[in-house]
Amino acid sequence: MVATPARLLLPTAARRLLGASAARTTARHLSTSPPARAVLYDHHGPPDQVLRVADVAPAEIGDRDVCVRMLAAPINPSDLNRVEGVYPVRPPLPTAVAGYEGVGQVHALGPAVDSLSPGDWVIPSPPSFGTWQTYIVKPATAWHRVRADVPPHYAATVTVxxxxxxxxxxxxxxxxxxxxxxxxxxxxxxxxxxxxxxxxxxxxxxxxxxxxxxxxxxxxxxxxxxxxxxxxxxxxxxxxxxxxxxxxx
CATH class of the missing domain: 3.40.50.720 (NAD(P)-binding Rossmann-like Domain)
Incomplete structure (x- = not known):
């Protein structure tokens, strides 16, 4: 697909927004994720008023978990609708991470994960958790591997x-x-x-x-x-x- 959204948090822009200096290396096994930053909201309202950028504590990487370094995440109208509280499906509050789609790179794996490898590109499957953050830890079953030879903004927007x-x-x-x-x-x-x-x-x-x-x-x-x-x-x-x-x- 060559259609792309009007606005996209690509790697450079995302790091500038979040003030992150994400490591470029990957590791097979880590006990916790690296320090991360995320775009959060504690209550519904206009995005420019309720969104905030904050540090996120490292998350424990369980035996079947995968730590993913986000590469790109789009800004869809539905993302903003969730923040506003008018979308039918919304994450629980307080302290929800914004963003629904995105593509990331496997940074580390739990010791029982054999379906993915460090460096793989993955997308949330199904898209169901906040992607506007620098690192995400979720079970391996929450990720779907995609080709890494396509532009990141294509991979980041394929699911919706x-x-x-x-x-x-x-x-x-x-x-x-x-x-x-x-x-x-x-x-x-x-x-x-x-x-x-x-x-x-x-x-x-x-x-x-x-x-x-x-x-x-x-x-x-x-x-x-x-x-x-x-x-x-x-x-x-x-x-x-x-x-x-x-x-x-």
Missing amino acids: NPLTALRMLRDFVNLTPGDTLVQNGATSIVGQCVIQLAKLHGLHTINIIRDRPGSEEVKNKLKQLGADQVFTESQLDIKNIKSLLLTLV
């Missing part, structure tokens, strides 16, 4: 938007190669993922975007991703939209 797009294509209608689908909001990350997945599976897409400055540039970008047709809302402001769409199929 791309999988949402995949389920939209698979869970409601039995689409087969050659079928055509119509979507609005095509410039969203999910929309861009729909375009790429549809192209990969031989599906055609008719995409609708908002009227805005630079819309022609946006159209070209979506077509480069694999979109067959891209229209602005004003282009479809006609009486018989169904007939128009049928001529494009």
Whole structure:
């Protein structure tokens, strides 16, 4: 997937935010994680008012635990909604760590872990704990190994938007190669993922975007991703939209 979120805590930016000097080395066995910093909140409210950066005490690494040094974590609207307290699924308070997705590198392993190795890249599976911190200790079963030869911002964002797009294509209608689908909001990350997945599976897409400055540039970008047709809302402001769409199929 080439779609990326608008804002991403990449390694340099994350270290600047957290003031961390994370070690670049990995170790097979440690009793505790290195000292870490995290973005925390103790109660719900506007993110710019309730989020705080704080030191986190080293966590014990159990026999089946994995200590992961975070490499990148995105800032999704759902992350902010959790902080605000308006998202259906929220971590318990007080002292919750923000962040839901991300990619990290295995820093150390418990002695009973044989499914991962130091240096492996991993993502939370499923995404269910705070990723806006420099080190995380969780059971090995909470991590899924991913390829380390892809950009970190791709790996960090694979679990929410791309999988949402995949389920939209698979869970409601039995689409087969050659079928055509119509979507609005095509410039969203999910929309861009729909375009790429549809192209990969031989599906055609008719995409609708908002009227805005630079819309022609946006159209070209979506077509480069694999979109067959891209229209602005004003282009479809006609009486018989169904007939128009049928001529494009």
